[in-house]
Amino acid sequence: MGFFLETLIGGLMTGMLYSLVALGFVLIFKASGVFNFAQGAMVLFAALAMARLAEWIPHWLGLESMVLANILAFAGAMAVMIGVAWLVEKLVLGKLVNQEAITLLMATLGITYFLDGFGQTVFGSDIYKLDVGMPKEPLFLLDQVFQGGILVNQEELVAALVAAALVAALAAFFQYTGTGRALRAVADDHQAAQSIGIPLNRIWVVVWSVAGFTALVAGIIWGSKLGVQFSLSLVALKALPVVILGGLTSVPGAIVGGLIIGMGEKLSEVYIGPSLGGGIEIWFAYVLALGFLLVRPQGLFGEKIIDRV
16 A cells, blocks of 8 residues: 555656646647647756756856855746747747637747757757755655655655646636736637737737746756756657646646646556556556547546537
């Protein structure tokens, strides 16, 4: 029982990290109807900016405090992501208002390759260490109940708590603020939103900035765990089944979808993998997402779209 709980908790914490990446997809789709294939590149670009600024700032300013250096690096990386959001709106989305969804999708693919290449040009292509002070030592819980206790990765626990807090804040933002309601209105109909005075360009800058913030937090967490390297952008591929499962328009769906996939892939790898030869963790999420596409294409919490003739 102790081993089962250990595996379950590990899967749930990993699922929260998947949810954090999936939030970027959901936020931009809710506000613009665009499926943003550039989210993985944004995670990588933000993590590179954070890692390199944390390395450069102490030399530029003569700082000895790594805490202060990390704070300044975070602020600088956030400014970079806001700049990216502004450029995306001015140079790409602002030119494609009311275009077909496939046109916008191809635009985000172009943004993906640009950020990948530009990030390598500006920040370099090595593997960079990102140390933000997250605890690395394992934590043993319930050792009085189960022999040896339950092993919990403290880094993943802190990351899961940060992700949960961010998800809750974004859900409240969409539900209870005027800007959040304006974002939903823009997603429903660009022209109608403009006709009632909602500034489309400002809304898109806001939502891409918020998506950039979530990409930065996700990049810091995954970069701290895996190192900041160009394979980091592939983490976003694990978020695709999450948004399919939870629904492209649902912030709570990103949470639930992430938890289900994180938990499911860990348990299946441990309990089913040995009998099938392993590797289930690689494809489990995609098979589950395919099943949902066949049965419930809008996902668990997505809005069902009915076209009337």
